[in-house]
Amino acid sequence: MQDIIIDETFEEEDTQKGRxxxxxxxxxxxxxxxxFVTEIIGIQMITxxxxxxxxxxxxxxxxxxxIPVMDVRLRFNKKPKEYNDRTCIIVVDMKEIxxxxxxxxxxxxxxxxxxDIIPPPELNKYSNRYIKAIGKAGSDVKLILDCNKLLNDEEAETIYGL
Incomplete structure (x- = not known):
C-alpha cells in the first residue's frame, strides 16, 4: 500500500479560495x-x-x-474620518511584512x-491601481483590493526599516 501525503498548505489555500x-x-x-488577513482588532493607541x-x-x-498601521481612507485619497468604536484594524501580511x-x-x-469575479474597468492608469477585481455578491458589488499594491517596494522598505 502506498502512503498518501496531503499537502496541508494546499488544503488551507484551497479552503480560502474565493473567500x-x-x-x-x-x-x-x-x-x-x-x-492575507491574520487578525482583526479594534482601534488602539497608535504611536x-x-x-x-x-x-x-x-x-x-x-x-x-x-506593526505599522495604514489609514486606508487616506491611502485612497478620501477625506479623513474621526475614529470611533466601529473603526477596526485589519492586520494583513503583504510583501513579507x-x-x-x-x-x-x-x-x-x-x-x-x-x-462572479471580473477585472475592474480601465478608466485610467491610476484609478484602479489598488483594485484587483470586482466581485458580484447577489445584487451587491465588492471592490476587491490587491494587498500587494497597497505599498510599493520603496514604501515597504521604508516601513520595514522602522
Missing part, C-alpha cells in the same frame, strides 16, 4: 482575500513616527510585535464564486 473579508470605507464595500507618508498613521505594539489597515468597519467574510 473575502469585507469592510467599509464610507459608502463603498471592499474585500480582501482572506489568505506616530516622524517623516512617514500621511497615510501611515504610525505603529502599534501587538503582543510584542511592532505585517501591516495594519485602518478601516471604517469590518462587515463579514463572504464567498464569491470565480465566475
Amino acid at each position: 473575502f473579508l469585507t469592510f467599509t470605507l464610507g459608502n463603498e464595500v471592499y474585500g480582501i482575500e482572506i489568505m 506616530e513616527v516622524p517623516q512617514l507618508p500621511d497615510y501611515i498613521r504610525g505603529i502599534i505594539n501587538l503582543r510584542g510585535k511592532i 505585517s501591516v495594519g489597515l485602518i478601516v471604517d468597519s469590518v462587515s463579514e467574510v463572504i464567498s464569491i464564486q470565480e465566475e
